[in-house]
Amino acid sequence: MNSKFQNISVEEIERRLKDAGVNPTTQRIAIFKYILCDADHPTADQIKSWADKNFPKVSLATIYNTLNVLVDAGLLRELNLPESDSVVYDKTLSEHHHFLDQQTGHLIDIEGDQIRVELKLKRQLKISEMDILLRGTQN
Numbered sequence: 802m803n804s805k806f807q808n809i810s811v812e813e814i815e816r817r818l819k820d821a822g823v824n825p826t827t828q829r830i831a832i833f834k835y836i837l838c839d840a841d842h843p844t845a846d847q848i849k850s851w852a853d854k855n856f857p858k859v860s861l862a863t864i865y866n867t868l869n870v871l872v873d874a875g876l877l878r879e880l881n882l883p884e885s886d887s888v889v890y891d892k893t894l895s896e897h898h899h900f901l902d903q904q905t906g907h908l909i910d911i912e913g914d915q916i917r918v919e920l921k922l923k924r925q926l927k928i929s930e931m932d933i934l935l936r937g938t939q940n
């Protein structure tokens with residue numbers, strides 16, 4: 802888990818939402834805070850499980866709606882993992898890559914400067930983004 806996100810106050814969360822043009826409703830603050838402070842690349846279902854314990858009346862539709870608002874506002878990134886149906890939500894907005902632990906399914910951030918890629922493309926492609934997914938196991 803990324804420790805730099807651990808202690809973010811409700812006021813700070815509210816400010817970030819407002820700065821991004823998002824109306825800071827209680828549910829949005831709670832969900833965003835959970836993702837920033839407690840979760841690590843959660844799926845919508847994982848967020849729903851957490852919400853069920855804390856806000857029993859929040860539907861999965863509301864969770865998805867909130868996540869879409871946060872993604873559209875540029876506060877979260879949506880990641881589609883190739884071999885699974887689930888989308889995970891990433892609080893790290895800067896360029897980074899991922900390592901997928903194939904035993905646990907756990908996704909770990911790899912800083913952008915920890916991977917160097919040399920492209921030898923045969924076509925002229927204009928690359929706008931590069932997401933690298935490493936797979937393996939941890940010792």
Ligand SMILES: [Zn+2]
Nearest residue numbers: 891893899910
């Ligand atoms: Zn990430």
